[in-house]
Amino acid sequence: MSKNSVPNTQNKSVISRLGGQKFIVLLVVVGLIIFFSAVSPDFRKYSTAMSILDYSYYIALMAIGVTFPLITGGVDLSIGTGLICYSLTGGFLIVQKGWPVWAGMLMALLLSIVIGLLNGVLVSIMNLPPFLATLCTCMITRGLGSIFSNRLGISWPTSGTPGSWFRNIFKITVNGTKIPLGFLWVLLLVAVMAFVLNHTKIGRYTIAIGSNKEATILSGINVKFYHIMAYVISGLFAGLAAIAYSAVFSTVQPGTGAGFELEAIGGAIIGGVSASGGVGSVGGSLIGVFVICLLKTGLPYIGLQANWQQIITGLVLIGAVLVDIMKKKKEKI
Amino acid sequence: MKKKVLTTLLCVSLAATLLAGCGGKSDTPASADTAPATEDAAPATEDAAPATDASVATGGDYKFEIIVKSYQSSYWQAAVTGVNQKAEELGVTVNCTGPNAESDIADQVNMLNNAINNQPNGIGLAACDQEACLDSLQTAMDKGIPVVCFDSGIPSAPEGSVYATIATDNYAAGATAAENLYPALKDKIASATAPVRIGEVNQEATSESITSRGLGFIDKIIELAKADGKAVAVIGNEYYVNNCSEKGDEASADIIIEVAVPAQTTVELCATEASVILNKADTIGMFGSNQVAAEGILTANENLDVLGTDPATSILAAGFDAGSVIKGAITSGKMFGAVTQSPLAMGQTTVEVLTKIANGESVSDVPTQGYWYDSTNMKDASIAPNLYD
Numbered sequence: 001m002s003k004n005s006v007p008n009t010q011n012k013s014v015i016s017r018l019g020g021q022k023f024i025v026l027l028v029v030v031g032l033i034i035f036f037s038a039v040s041p042d043f044r045k046y047s048t049a050m051s052i053l054d055y056s057y058y059i060a061l062m063a064i065g066v067t068f069p070l071i072t073g074g075v076d077l078s079i080g081t082g083l084i085c086y087s088l089t090g091g092f093l094i095v096q097k098g099w100p101v102w103a104g105m106l107m108a109l110l111l112s113i114v115i116g117l118l119n120g121v122l123v124s125i126m127n128l129p130p131f132l133a134t135l136c137t138c139m140i141t142r143g144l145g146s147i148f149s150n151r152l153g154i155s156w157p158t159s160g161t162p163g164s165w166f167r168n169i170f171k172i173t174v175n176g177t178k179i180p181l182g183f184l185w186v187l188l189l190v191a192v193m194a195f196v197l198n199h200t201k202i203g204r205y206t207i208a209i210g211s212n213k214e215a216t217i218l219s220g221i222n223v224k225f226y227h228i229m230a231y232v233i234s235g236l237f238a239g240l241a242a243i244a245y246s247a248v249f250s251t252v253q254p255g256t257g258a259g260f261e262l263e264a265i266g267g268a269i270i271g272g273v274s275a276s277g278g279v280g281s282v283g284g285s286l287i288g289v290f291v292i293c294l295l296k297t298g299l300p301y302i303g304l305q306a307n308w309q310q311i312i313t314g315l316v317l318i319g320a321v322l323v324d325i326m327k328k329k330k331e332k333i
Numbered sequence: 334m335k336k337k338v339l340t341t342l343l344c345v346s347l348a349a350t351l352l353a354g355c356g357g358k359s360d361t362p363a364s365a366d367t368a369p370a371t372e373d374a375a376p377a378t379e380d381a382a383p384a385t386d387a388s389v390a391t392g393g394d395y396k397f398e399i400i401v402k403s404y405q406s407s408y409w410q411a412a413v414t415g416v417n418q419k420a421e422e423l424g425v426t427v428n429c430t431g432p433n434a435e436s437d438i439a440d441q442v443n444m445l446n447n448a449i450n451n452q453p454n455g456i457g458l459a460a461c462d463q464e465a466c467l468d469s470l471q472t473a474m475d476k477g478i479p480v481v482c483f484d485s486g487i488p489s490a491p492e493g494s495v496y497a498t499i500a501t502d503n504y505a506a507g508a509t510a511a512e513n514l515y516p517a518l519k520d521k522i523a524s525a526t527a528p529v530r531i532g533e534v535n536q537e538a539t540s541e542s543i544t545s546r547g548l549g550f551i552d553k554i555i556e557l558a559k560a561d562g563k564a565v566a567v568i569g570n571e572y573y574v575n576n577c578s579e580k581g582d583e584a585s586a587d588i589i590i591e592v593a594v595p596a597q598t599t600v601e602l603c604a605t606e607a608s609v610i611l612n613k614a615d616t617i618g619m620f621g622s623n624q625v626a627a628e629g630i631l632t633a634n635e636n637l638d639v640l641g642t643d644p645a646t647s648i649l650a651a652g653f654d655a656g657s658v659i660k661g662a663i664t665s666g667k668m669f670g671a672v673t674q675s676p677l678a679m680g681q682t683t684v685e686v687l688t689k690i691a692n693g694e695s696v697s698d699v700p701t702q703g704y705w706y707d708s709t710n711m712k713d714a715s716i717a718p719n720l721y722d
Binding site: 042045047048050051054055153155158159160161178248249250251253256259296297300301305307309310 | 570593596597598599600601602604605606608609612613624625628631632633635636637638656657658661665
């Protein structure tokens with residue numbers, strides 16, 4: 001998919017090493033599938049694969065978006081609670097106010113862009129540390145979501161009711177077989193955003209900001225604008241993730257969502273996005289997300305109590321960050 | 334660079350702490366959950382409230398103030414309907430108020446103070462916050478105004494200020510689900526040549542409401558199965574295995590109850606846990622002990638298509654609480670039935686207890702009932718008002 005790019009260290013061995021990491025992560029994904037399939041016959045079923053895909057869309061979409069702030073050397077912690085907030089807002093307008101579904105979706109996306117913009121302004125213009133800025137918007141979106149929904153769970157139109165067409169965006173049934181359409185959209189968006197990251201100004205400057213912000217400013221680039229754009233992209237994809245979440249799951253509960261962002265950020269870092277910025281690829285983030293999703297789904301199938309999933313995911317993440325640190329060290333030498 | 338790595342790691346860990354702080358909250362949205370529930374399968378018996386004794390019906394010109402947690406949700410609207418119904422029946426006057434949202438704690442305290450100033454014969458209170466009302470309760474007691482709590486109790490209330498608390502008996506509510514699910518599975522259990530499995534998904538193993546429901550279901554299944562001469566074993570989450578009436582021996586059991594608890598209280602993780610059990614060939618029944626768990630079972634079924642209402646060909650699932658998703662699944666035959674809490678009966682009981690107090694009778698805490706509902710009785714006058722969205 002996307003090329004990994006390190007503008008300041010155009011050294012071939014680094015690039016090949018990074019490609020190597022993406023490849024290793026892909027091997028991990030394949031290894032996990034083989035392992036879980038071998039241990040649990042139920043894991044081999046088509047329905048299990050469908051469930052893994054269904055439950056991966058919203059994390060994958062968040063991961064595509066959050067890759068941009070991560071590459072600038074920042075982070076976006078507001079995407080998890082933001083997702084729930086946008087979903088509650090859209091759902092509230094559709095269910096309580098009688099808006100058409102497309103209008104509710106549009107409002108969810110608009111709100112996500114506004115929150116992304118707010119993050120960008122706080123980080124780029126007000127110079128707040130990204131961690132703090134997005135932690136604040138994380139709290140704000142959680143509060144907003146509860147206010148919009150009056151603290152009640154909201155269900156977007158369920159299958160079979162008028163307005164449930166949007167659920168078919170992610171899954172259709174043909175002759176009794178379920179087709180995971182959502183995965184195609186995710187792949188398409190990965191391709192588009194990989195192009196944006198590697199072949200457009202927004203993407204190139206995002207990488208430049210993460211690699212060496214001072215040099216980027218000195219070269220006359222409007223860093224503030226491109227820095228804001230990274231957060232807007234992250235916000236927008238949290239909005240898209242909100243739609244995916246609403247389509248796959250039935251009821252959106254206010255007060256939830258904290259923790260979703262960690263799975264997306266964790267996936268991106270496992271997939272090769274540098275924890276210190278400047279390096280990363282959208283395709284890598286997607287593969288990383290599947291490591292997390294496979295662990296989440298697979299571990300219950302082999303009879304492990306659910307808490308082990310979090311421990312193991314944490315360990316995998318430590319491994320990924322260590323690889324990144326080692327890479328940086330070698331680069332310096 | 335190292336600094337940045339450190340910062341990022343710190344971010345992740347701090348955010349994780351934040352997450353831990355928010356964990357387990359998904360039971361709170363709709364105070365629905367913290368609320369009431371239990372009754373045996375007889376929803377038709379109108380008087381879910383402690384029987385309407387004739388002695389109570391001497392309301393006369395009593396005036397009561399009723400304060401709900403919020404005034405907008407259908408759950409609370411059902412409670413207010415119950416209050417008004419019983420007030421009309423007993424011939425008493427009630428004045429219902431409540432803040433816009435359950436988080437408007439200060440508003441509710443103001444309302445309580447105003448209610449006290451109105452010098453009513455009694456106050457019915459569903460407190461938004463367990464601490465915020467303590468001073469007001471003291472004032473009410475000083476002025477000799479009896480207070481009855483409903484939906485949620487106030488454990489630290491000044492002694493003597495709260496005359497009775499009307500809230501759900503969650504253990505019995507869980508048992509209600511078992512009482513209705515078991516008879517439908519009975520033939521299949523009787524004719525089974527190998528052990529059969531009944532799954533239970535609980536969103537956590539810490540809160541009183543969820544664990545009581547979960548254990549109520551397990552213990553009732555054990556009791557009913559034993560009466561039929563079947564041995565039961567409970568496996569899975571340790572809390573439930575160790576706290577049920579008898580965990581049994583998996584090797585010799587006729588019925589295996591498998592209890593799953595996800596790592597976090599999200600629909601998606603509940604769904605994954607439910608998928609694991611629904612995938613097993615010997616599974617015949619499922620129970621989800623709150624809205625999130627029940628919807629998790631339904632979400633898992635989206636890809637599995639194993640749920641239905643015919644025990645011969647499908648797995649029968651029982652849920653808990655209402656909401657449009659569960660109601661829709663029951664109407665369409667995906668879910669066998671569910672237990673709903675009874676805001677309507679809670680409202681009725683509150684007025685009844687207040688009237689009793691005003692009449693000088695002694696009162697005690699009233700556990701309210703949960704109702705079993707399925708496609709056959711959803712529209713009944715005694716059930717429909719309790720099926721909030």
